[in-house]
Amino acid sequence: MSSQLTRRDWLRASGLMTAGLSLSRFTPAEAAPTAEQTQSTFANEFAFTAPPDMPKLRARLLANENPLGIAPSAKEALIKAADSGNRYAWMEFGQLKDLIATDEGVKATNIMMSPGSSDILMAAADNFAKAGGTILTSAFTYDDLLRRSEKLGAKIKAMPMTKDYKFDLPAIKASLTPDVKLVYIVNPNNPTGTIVPTAELEAFCREVAPKVPVFIDEAYIDFYEPAERPKLGKLVADGQNIILARTFSKIHGFAGLRLGYAIAQPDMLKTLHAYTNGDFAVSITTLMAGIASYKDIAWQNHCRAENAKARSYTTKALTEMGYEVIPSAANFILFPIRMKPKTFENQMFANGIGIQTREYNGQPFCRVSVGTSEEMVMFIDSFKKVVG
Ligand SMILES: Cc1ncc(COP(=O)(O)O)c(C=O)c1O
Structure with missing residues (x-):
């Protein structure tokens, strides 16, 4: 099993794979079902036994966690x-x-x-x-x-x-x-x-x-x-x-x-x-x-305000690079990318930036969780390097 597969299995088994790559199986109702949609892919979902092979990340922006910790x-x-x-x-x-x-x-x-x-x-x-x-x-x-x-x-x-x-x-x-x-x-x-x-x-x-x-x-x-x-x-x-x-x-x-x-x-x-x-x-x-x-309430307000600040910085930086960011009301951002999702994901991880990718109607997307302002600067710097 490749290290990439091991990581993926761990993410899924540990619930970190929010919305999952399998999301593309739930394609729009009127689209013809693909073989992938009709066949069960659950067989090995919880079968991993090896310890998680999680690369060391500088910015863990893949699971919509609160980067500021608990109050x-x-x-x-x-x-x-x-x-x-x-x-x-x-x-x-x-x-x-x-x-x-x-x-x-x-x-x-x-x-x-x-x-x-x-x-x-x-x-x-x-x-x-x-x-x-x-x-x-x-x-x-x-x-x-x-x-x-x-x-x-x-x-x-x-x-x-x-x-x-x-x-x-x-x-x-x-x-x-x-x-x-x-x-x-x-x-x-x-x-x-x-x-x-x-x-x-x-x-x-x-x-x-x-x-x-x-x-x-x-x-x-x-x-x-x-x-x-x-x-x-x-x-x-x-x-x-x-x-x-x-x-x-x-x-x-x-x-x-x-x-x-x-x-x-x-x-x-x-x-x-x-x-x-x-x-x-x-x-x-x-x-x-x-x-x-x-x-x-003060801590919740602080977290909400920090999230909005870092989200707005990231949205602006991506928009200036010509990416169409979907306006987000949450602690993550989704936008279409112009690379193969797997290649993009691997290169971001190799830079120590954990993100997730999705596909919808054949279009690849990056989903990046909103981290601290410093982490979002790292994300944008890495993104620029990866997309050239
Ligand atoms: C939309 C949505 N619902 C539910 C959950 C489950 O979260 P938890 O089990 O940590 O409460 C998540 C986790 O990311 C989520 O994104």
Whole structure:
């Protein structure tokens, strides 16, 4: 096995391969299925046994992590919580649920904690794909839930994106058929970084959710300016059958600590709970750090502002070089490249810059996570060298 393959397998197995190279398998629904689309590629997904062959990177810009780390207040809480490591966290997750419930305008019974939102995505796939049927989504999005659903025997109907790389909600709505078990929306979307207008998304949920559950993956929602952030909790409070998946992995920097949650109807949470340990899967140390981080608005504002600054620098530098950068509302940027994705990726890695590549409709793209300002300068310098 080549070192490149080993790295790729590790990324996939460790969940770092966000949206994955396999994304191109979910090409637009009307395109003729290719052999790649129809054949299962899951056989060896978790089969790696060798230690990860991760090159030493100067800038790790491949997994949409927070380059600033966790909040100092969260670190303090984490260390303090070590003393309670012998106790089950019966009381503590209630505290975090109460805080979230107040902000979202829902009840604590509408919330289920989890070790990252991946567990919620997997539980949804396990539940909604178990009897076949179709999962309806967009062609260029995060594919963890989709790959798992496909593996369980469901079909993936992936509608093309709009011209500006957004979820095409009218097209998705028009494609609803009785065999659709779940609609999967990612907002802001990974890998495009695009958002759908909040009013349009709300109207979509109110119309579609009475017919079929709508899953909205809001992993990157914290990168919205707080005043502009969609407040879909109110739809849950109104009794709508939607599932919101949130994570602390991004603005809170908890990708390694693992913390996330779902907001949904209590019955839906009960259904999903059959596939996950839910609240109890989260360690007390992570939970206590999560509570501190959730309350630390100043740290979240700092991370959001630093992200916006570095993102804007990178967008400007690429635009000046003649690249068409897709406007991003998240902590990563996607833009079309003019090289073979593999060659580009290898050369960037050889320079110590970790990025990911994607293909959509035959066009290769680079997806670069927003690191620190210094890391983005390194990225641009390397990019100039690699593309000549
Ligand atoms: C769109 C999206 N959803 C969910 C996740 C899962 O994140 P985690 O399991 O770390 O919460 C990711 C990770 O990158 C993501 O990009």
